[in-house]
Amino acid sequence: KFNGGYLQVSMKAPSGDGAWPGLWLMPGKGAGNSGDNFEIDMQEGGYTGAGPANQAFSAHLHTPNGTFNKVIDTGVDLTASYHTYAIDWVPGKSITWYLDGKQMAQVTSAQMPIPSQPMELIMDNQVANSNTSGWHSVLGSSTPSTMQMQVDGIQLYQKSGSGNTVTGAN
Secondary structure: OEOOEEEEEEEEOOOOOOEEEEEEEEOOOOOOOOOOOOEEEEEEOOEOOOOOHHHEEEEEEEEOOEEEEEEEEOOOOOOOOOEEEEEEEEOOOEEEEEEOOEEEEEEEOOOOOOOOOOEEEEEEEEEOOHHHOOOEOOOOOOOOOOOOOEEEEEEEEOOOOOOOOEOOOO
């Protein structure tokens, strides 16, 4: 668990209809008294509506008071090579999303609550079914039998003296 900082993950997203790679953060067990009511999505692949699904960058912040949602057509095939996804999270103040060093989105406490409790990084690759057909690519006859989400590296940077900490064995 960690509380704030600049987190970056180098990932080659899987390709194929229904591929749903996710880099996201949630409060974990014992991560404060707010329960699991915040979620920061650094990237969720496979979204449609803003260009080809393999080019979609999506930033989300789910809060008790609503959701910040931004899906951007990057113009780049995110499944063809490694890309660096990052957030700069200032607890209680702001979250800024980056793709390969370029700012993609930002939300501040003036717009909605920003989490200030420790969060855990989750990296997963799911497969979307027909329930998501209005906003995500879905599993179909063209879906490959295997889809690999490849992670090359993870870095977390925190300002000295910020009071932010990293806990846990990993």
